[in-house]
Amino acid sequence: MSMHLSWRTTIASLAVGLAVGLSLAACSQPLKFSKDDSATVLAFQTITAENPAEPGAFKVVRMFYGSGTDKQRKEFKDSVTYKTKAVDVSPYVTVPPTAAGDRKDFWGFDMKAVPLNARVWYPEGTGPFPLVLVVHGNHNAEDFSDPGYGYLGELLASRGFILASVDENFINGLSGENDGRAWLMLKHLEQWKRFNDSSAGPLSHKIDMDRIAVMGHSRGGEAAALAAAFNTLKFYPDDAKQKFKFNFHIRSVVAIAPVDGQYKPASKYTPLENVNYLLLHGSHDGDVSTAVGMRQYERLRFTDGQEHFKAMFFMYRANHGQWNSVWQNKDNGPRSGRSLELAALVPIEDQRQMGKLVISGFLEATLHGKSEYLPMFRDHRTAGHWFPKSMYTTRFMESGFRTLADYEDDIDVTTGASGVTIETDSLATWKENVIPFRGMGTDDQRNNAVWIGWNNRIAGPDTTKMGRPASYTLTIADSLVKSWNVTDKGVLHLSVAPTKDKPSPRALPKDTTKKSDSTKKADSLAATLKADSAKSAAKNPKKDEADTIPVDFTVELTDADGHTARMPISRYGAVRRPLDVHLYRRKGRDEQRFTNTFEYVPQSFLLPLADFAAASPEFRPERLKSIRLLFNKTFVGTIILDDVGITPSMSAKYMAAPLKP
């Protein structure tokens, strides 16, 4: 008996000891966030219009349309206002033979006869009302996703939009099917045209088929862009036997945390032209963990001379699923809480409030023509009081943009667009490269930019000794400025993503006895900097702490007559170091999964040339000659710079509600 007891005791002690030890060793990591500056950044509110996230004046009516025979959803069987005919999506969607039987048993149909089901929120009134289709993405097919946008439906219908949340649950769980998702959206639009043209029914002649937006989430986000691309084609790119004849007036596309490149028409990333585009992505997306929608954002081109814009909102601590009330915070499936740090997420209500705000504002601006909401896309600080407390990195470009340097065309770092030359002074880093995503592997943003690094400090024991501020200068040919007809209503665009890299101090100058005039001037500036930097260094004795100092620099414009004007970049937006993202509970998991624990999202800055003229009355924007980034504010740092350009004469509606921080 004593032997048994001893053996039991030994095993129990061993097991318990190991379990406790390993459990302790596997502790979850503490919550880690970037320093929250939202109290400062969101302190303004210069847009005076009503908040587009608040309900409007219309009474909301709800209805369903669909097959009337649905096996799984009563609402699409017993409650359809309009009955729709099934369509054959099989040319675009392939079901593995091993799964075909089970899927048909569950749904009651196969891909040759899928239903056109949707739940609809529409305003009571005579209309015509703009139409918005929203489609969910991939999710457990039996946990139906389409009801998850009801909060948007209620809001948008009250504000005079028709929102239809399209049912594509029956193609969830497949792969390479986003062309099918897009095609189905277009088939729904055909259905809507019939509803409108019909002399009977509650939506007869109430639909504004000239004002259509398509919206999608996750795979649906890629499908929405694809639908806009397919809309103008005559044939399916992968099989011209499939004819397209859509040509709807799709004006706007909204992509919520979209995937990109899961389906490539003709093996190419989907090109997109001449629509307004809004992209939302969360930094803490546990499903589409890299903001791949930025590639579609980059690929969108404005070629028709019409007025369009594209915008992106990257919300800190937002996830993938909270924009859908069914998906919630289960980015990694029902057991997300085991792996994902759910406590890091913004509250569900905040994430949806942000979605309501920017989506409603975008649709009001692009479908209702309410230009008073445009400034929030140029600079979200103009609507700071409307945004839930978080940090937002935003991108914006409108169709008047003219490129000075996008770093895509050649491998010569000294040239920008045709007629633009580049020179630098005292930079520690100057290189062009593709902007990476944070994920492992070789996937990148397919967007090149320039890395600019500087350290104004002179190497040596005196840590306060500063050299001439580093600079990066683009010089523009006179003919280019003239041909673009740059005016004082023009706007300078810069896209900037600070990095965490800190170049080493500069080597000592070889000869300090002979000073040119320019050096004397620089020395004078350096003396000013020296005091500021000394204070900064004293406050930040540890190397790592310098990373939390916001980057700032001066934008100096010079006209052909040599008159200069300067503005600090920080006046036009927050120049944040990369936002730290730790998705996982387990310590070390983020580092295993991602190359970086942050995403490079270049922040767009729009600097009105009129501001420079106001600061320096002699400066003449119409004779703009050079743009110089002068790194005289933060003594060390590295930025990624992209999309340097000018809108020669910006529409005043974008520049309304100016901020004077």
Next chain:
Amino acid sequence: MRTDRFHRIFCVAALALSAIVLSAHLAAAQNAAPDTGPLALLLPASARAAAIGNAAVAGRDEYAVFQNPARLNATTGFGMTLATYGASTRALAAASASTIGPVTLGWALQAVDFAAPRTSTTYPVAPASLMSGGESDAFSLVAMVSGAMTYKGFRIGTSVKYAEDMVRRNSTDLPVVALPSRGAAWLLDIGTSHPLWTGIAGLSIQNVGQPYLLRGTPYSVPTQLALGWSAQYAWGPFDYGFHTQVTARRNGWVSPAAGFELGWSWIDGYNVTVRAGAHRTETADEKPVGAGFSFGADRLNLDYGASFYSGSQMAHRLTVRWR
């Protein structure tokens, strides 16, 4: 659909629990299994198998090779089990698998160091005899190499086994140097498995081979057919699984078995699991129920399993698995 799924899971759970109760009931009224050997073929090889009533023909880990070579784990892994029966019996079992291209290869062995009763009428030794010990030093071994692959959706596998019992003559009876008596057999296992409903079905024919001789007497090997079904589900924050099996020996003895597992993971990679199972045992001295628990931390798993015997005695197994 969600209701249907719940209904299906409920039915399966009810069936599995019924099987456990039935197994226990049958065990209570059982006759002893006809004598077969070597002993190492009759013992569960891992703590997990012991805890779930040895209903592992459709299970999946390195140790599945002891029951069904088709279930050889497709991921590289290694496991080692230490077991004790009473005061005088110790056992060691080890198993490993690794994948090379489409083929999974594995090896496994179980060695039992025990004391056998002196009289020849007690051989072959039943598992329950290990608790009471004996006067003769004895040793039992099974060692095997296995291979498995997938063909047209079916997992198929085979093992070649060497099994032996060795009983040393009691030196107190004989003044001369004791000579061991050894009986050995070469055996073959073949098995298959395939997804069925929401789980996996497994079928295995084990211990195909000739009777072996010990001290000139032929003894049967436990040639048997095992058919089983295992499934794993999620229920809120828990994972749970059912394992069922029916084993039929060539000599007509039939043993139903069933087991249940309930696991909980509080963070990715870590989990605790409790297990219970029942099966018809070889003899009435071996209780039909088993129980155990495990703790998993990333690639490391610690399993404990207990078997129960008459006289409130227990056999303990501790398995360490590394994947």
